[in-house]
Amino acid sequence: MFAFLVRRLLSLLPVLALVLVIVFSLVRLIPGDPAVTLLGPGATDSQIAALRAQLNLDEPALLQLWHYVAGLAQGDLGVSLKSGQPVLDEILLRLPATLEISIAAVLVAILVGTPIGVLSATRPNSGFDHGVRILSLTGVSMPAFLLALLLQLIFATWLGWLPVSGRMSSYLFVDNVTGFALIDAWLSGEEGAVQSALLHMILPVTVLAAFLAATLGRFVRATMLETLGEDYVRTARAKGLSRREVIYGHALRTSLLPAITVVGLKFAEMLGGAILTETIFSWPGIGRFMFEAIRNRDYPVIQGATLVFALLFMLTSLLVDILYAVLDPRVRRKMR
Amino acid sequence: MKLTRRLFGAFSGAALGLATVPLSVQGALAQEASTLVIAVPSDPAGLEPGINKAEPIGSEIILNVFDTLVAWKAPDFAELEGRLATDWTVSEDGKTFDFTLRDGVTFHDGTPFNAEAVKFSIERTTEMNPYVEATLGLIESIETPSETEVVFTLSRPYPAFLSILAQPQSAIVSPAAVEKFGEDFANNPVGTGPFTFRAYQADTRVVLDANADYFRGAPKLERLIYTIIPEASTRRLELENGGVDIIQQAGQLSAVPSEEMAAFADNADIQILESPSQIIRQLEFNNSLTDGPFTDVRVRRAIAMAIDYDGLLSGVFDGTAERVYGPLTSNSWAFDPAVKDLAPKYDPEGAKALLKEAGVDPADLSVKLYSFQGALWGAVATFVQANLAEIGVDVEIAQTEFPSYRALHVAGEWQMALDGRQPWYNDPDAHVTIGYLSSLKDSAMTFRMPENSELDAKILEAQGEADMEARKALYSEIQKEIVEDVPGAYLFSPKLIVFARSNVDGLVVNSAPPLNEYWSVSKN
Numbered sequence: 038m039f040a041f042l043v044r045r046l047l048s049l050l051p052v053l054a055l056v057l058v059i060v061f062s063l064v065r066l067i068p069g070d071p072a073v074t075l076l077g078p079g080a081t082d083s084q085i086a087a088l089r090a091q092l093n094l095d096e097p098a099l100l101q102l103w104h105y106v107a108g109l110a111q112g113d114l115g116v117s118l119k120s121g122q123p124v125l126d127e128i129l130l131r132l133p134a135t136l137e138i139s140i141a142a143v144l145v146a147i148l149v150g151t152p153i154g155v156l157s158a159t160r161p162n163s164g165f166d167h168g169v170r171i172l173s174l175t176g177v178s179m180p181a182f183l184l185a186l187l188l189q190l191i192f193a194t195w196l197g198w199l200p201v202s203g204r205m206s207s208y209l210f211v212d213n214v215t216g217f218a219l220i221d222a223w224l225s226g227e228e229g230a231v232q233s234a235l236l237h238m239i240l241p242v243t244v245l246a247a248f249l250a251a252t253l254g255r256f257v258r259a260t261m262l263e264t265l266g267e268d269y270v271r272t273a274r275a276k277g278l279s280r281r282e283v284i285y286g287h288a289l290r291t292s293l294l295p296a297i298t299v300v301g302l303k304f305a306e307m308l309g310g311a312i313l314t315e316t317i318f319s320w321p322g323i324g325r326f327m328f329e330a331i332r333n334r335d336y337p338v339i340q341g342a343t344l345v346f347a348l349l350f351m352l353t354s355l356l357v358d359i360l361y362a363v364l365d366p367r368v369r370r371k372m373r
Numbered sequence: 374m375k376l377t378r379r380l381f382g383a384f385s386g387a388a389l390g391l392a393t394v395p396l397s398v399q400g401a402l403a404q405e406a407s408t409l410v411i412a413v414p415s416d417p418a419g420l421e422p423g424i425n426k427a428e429p430i431g432s433e434i435i436l437n438v439f440d441t442l443v444a445w446k447a448p449d450f451a452e453l454e455g456r457l458a459t460d461w462t463v464s465e466d467g468k469t470f471d472f473t474l475r476d477g478v479t480f481h482d483g484t485p486f487n488a489e490a491v492k493f494s495i496e497r498t499t500e501m502n503p504y505v506e507a508t509l510g511l512i513e514s515i516e517t518p519s520e521t522e523v524v525f526t527l528s529r530p531y532p533a534f535l536s537i538l539a540q541p542q543s544a545i546v547s548p549a550a551v552e553k554f555g556e557d558f559a560n561n562p563v564g565t566g567p568f569t570f571r572a573y574q575a576d577t578r579v580v581l582d583a584n585a586d587y588f589r590g591a592p593k594l595e596r597l598i599y600t601i602i603p604e605a606s607t608r609r610l611e612l613e614n615g616g617v618d619i620i621q622q623a624g625q626l627s628a629v630p631s632e633e634m635a636a637f638a639d640n641a642d643i644q645i646l647e648s649p650s651q652i653i654r655q656l657e658f659n660n661s662l663t664d665g666p667f668t669d670v671r672v673r674r675a676i677a678m679a680i681d682y683d684g685l686l687s688g689v690f691d692g693t694a695e696r697v698y699g700p701l702t703s704n705s706w707a708f709d710p711a712v713k714d715l716a717p718k719y720d721p722e723g724a725k726a727l728l729k730e731a732g733v734d735p736a737d738l739s740v741k742l743y744s745f746q747g748a749l750w751g752a753v754a755t756f757v758q759a760n761l762a763e764i765g766v767d768v769e770i771a772q773t774e775f776p777s778y779r780a781l782h783v784a785g786e787w788q789m790a791l792d793g794r795q796p797w798y799n800d801p802d803a804h805v806t807i808g809y810l811s812s813l814k815d816s817a818m819t820f821r822m823p824e825n826s827e828l829d830a831k832i833l834e835a836q837g838e839a840d841m842e843a844r845k846a847l848y849s850e851i852q853k854e855i856v857e858d859v860p861g862a863y864l865f866s867p868k869l870i871v872f873a874r875s876n877v878d879g880l881v882v883n884s885a886p887p888l889n890e891y892w893s894v895s896k897n
Contacts, residue, residue: 068774068776068777068780069774069775069776069777070776073775073776073779073780074775074776075418075426075428076426076504077427077428080817081507081807081816081817082783082815082816082817083506083507083816084426084503084504084506084507087506088426088504090503091503119416119418120416120418120419120575121419121424121559127575130575131575131576186606189606189607189610190610193610193614194610194613194614197614200614200616201607201610201611201614201616202602202607202610202611203577203600203602204577207408207410207578207598207617210572210580213574317604317606317607318607319600319601319602319603319604319607321575321576321601322576325576325603326576328603329415329416329576329603334776
């Protein structure tokens with residue numbers, strides 16, 4: 038197992054290097070120069086040239102790449118062209134916000150999607166099953182930004198139950214300790230802070246979770262139906278176990294295995310989807326940070342954030358493999 | 374952990390419950406009447422003068438945390454008043470500026486404000502901020518004869534220097550704080566202004582607290598919060614819900630918010646504050662071309678006469694923009710009203726006649742009209758296209774993404790283009806020199822004026838003329854000369870528009886950069 042882990046971790050390196058080279062070239066191929074973008078339409082050439090020199094953009098691209106890789110080897114992701122702050126600090130500052138809603142969304146999706154899938158599978162073609170299929174089809178096909186705007190309109194503007202955007206009420210002042218609004222709110226002890234943080238999370242988490250819950254529900258339903266037709270399930274029933282024991286004690290565990298792959302892959306995908314959701318809900322995570330960086334042609338930030346996204350993606354799939362091994366003895370044996 | 378049905382059900386039920394149970398939110402938190410929340414579309418690009426590049430959000434925050442020596446006087450913003458300076462004189466040759474400073478002012482960190490701090494701040498900005506190379510870079514020396522006197526000597530006469538000193542780049546920083554924080558001063562700005570810096574949470578907000586010891590008196594608000602909301606629709610919902618008090622239209626290329634105007638017009642909870650600006654948007658000809666139809670002034674004039682300016686204002690802008698007649702807006706102190714009569718007027722028949730006189734068949738004039746991207750620019754370009762079609766000129770619109778558009782424009786690879794200029798300091802120089810001086814034609818997006826020694830000399834003379842009356846007369850001549858040459862068609866000047874909750878009181882929208890001050894603002 039240990040050897041497997043080391044092997045897998047080492048194999049991440051060439052992939053990361055490839056990602057780095059591709060992103061480094063791509064950002065420089067997008068038309069537009071960061072100095073021009075930062076200074077706006079009124080700027081003169083001499084102002085732009087001075088800023089380019091200050092930002093080291095006047096160096097040849099290969100030299101810039103060399104400096105970047107040399108810095109990377111020492112854990113230095115460079116400095117944001119817009120803010121002048123180290124990119125790593127900027128990303129770490131925003132990572133908790135993204136993780137906060139992503140993890141919450143995965144939990145919600147699992148806890149909503151799985152039972153719905155199981156219930157649908159155990160009552161195939163019932164009214165419940167049809168209703169769920171319509172809902173999950175809607176969830177899978179509705180674009181996240183549309184759902185986000187709809188929810189904002191209904192729950193924030195019309196009903197006034199939930200806040201429109203942000204992580205906490207503007208009137209509260211909570212120190213940034215962990216970066217997780219909910220934990221910081223709890224640590225601050227300020228009245229209403231935890232409630233405010235929770236309320237602000239509901240809409241973005243719902244938007245992120247909707248797609249995953251719908252995908253998961255459909256997936257669990259399918260695998261569950263398949264499993265329920267397997268020989269060992271019939272054997273279990275024949276042994277005298279109750280229907281309930283068979284479903285939850287035997288069939289569910291088997292059905293969940295492929296579902297883990299789905300959750301793992303979709304979690305990584307969700308990080309990408311966070312770009313739109315975070316922008317609409319003014320959620321200060323890395324998705325929105327990257328969106329702004331692309332608009333500003335902030336090369337080091339785009340590069341750094343892409344590397345972090347790639348790393349998260351790869352680590353998630355590694356985690357999925359490990360979970361597989363834990364849950365399935367056949368896979369565990371192959372890993373040695 | 375074994376999956377049991379009960380555990381599973383409990384978790385799922387809780388999750389479903391969390392997602393669906395309605396919870397009252399607004400009631401839980403009492404809105405504080407002394408906190409003003411302003412929604413802005415992006416993070417400030419720097420919170421201190423040394424790195425400010427006239428980016429609007431950071432500039433406004435700087436001017437509420439720091440003070441400048443002088444500032445434009447509300448509500449007209451046509452005259453300078455003293456801030457950290459009480460009085461000043463300009464030498465006859467226009468090169469020496471002598472300021473008497475306010476006594477007894479302290480920075481937020483308790484250290485005293487004095488002449489040394491002025492010298493330190495301006496020298497520091499000049500050294501570290503490439504943006505001011507051409508302006509503060511003119512300073513030859515800064516003398517501090519006493520604690521309350523500072524004397525600037527320039528290498529050449531530059532009357533707009535006073536206007537430059539009112540800019541956020543020229544704000545006075547606490548030398549002690551710069552020494553204490555070093556590189557980190559940008560995250561811990563310390564000035565003398567009406568608000569002290571409390572916190573900046575990236576992508577979230579900037580929090581400023583009232584400076585109770587402010588030398589003009591404590592602000593009426595206790596706290597100012599800039600909350601960063603990138604999505605326009607989200608900003609609008611927040612304002613309607615009362616989550617924010619003010620939304621601003623920032624950004625030089627942003628669309629005029631006519632949709633919001635319509636939505637807010639009937640909303641009693643929201644007031645619309647508007648102010649004429651000094652921004653000009655125009656159709657430019659590439660005046661450096663040496664052949665082609667547009668080298669003939671009659672053809673340029675015919676194009677300018679084909680455009681229905683009032684129709685553009687009412688049809689596309691619905692009252693959110695004003696007429697502009699020449700190189701300066703009507704609210705500039707140097708504007709000459711005679712230009713109104715000289716400017717080409719909407720007259721399609723006259724335009725056709727003029728083309729005929731020039732011996733040009735409109736059908737041969739088919740031309741590409743370059744423009745910035747975005748719905749607003751698209752609407753303007755389409756309007757112009759329809760106008761020109763009426764006199765038989767076929768226009769193809771090419772909307773181009775900003776950085777590439779700039780490259781194409783500066784390289785001069787075009788005949789006709791939509792462009793605009795937002796002066797970054799309040800002086801006719803900010804429009805005229807960069808726009809029309811032939812030696813600067815390749816240095817930015819300009820009218821690409823051909824060499825014209827007489828006009829060029831006049832522009833440079835006006836830039837350096839110390840006597841304000843003589844200066845105004847020079848700008849008057851320059852405006853007339855330019856308008857008669859029709860280097861472009863002056864299309865419109867967008868108003869500056871701020872949407873505020875109706876209980877916000879005392880905000881004066883600034884027509885010229887720098888932007889709004891919140892010292893006098895309160896909430897009822």
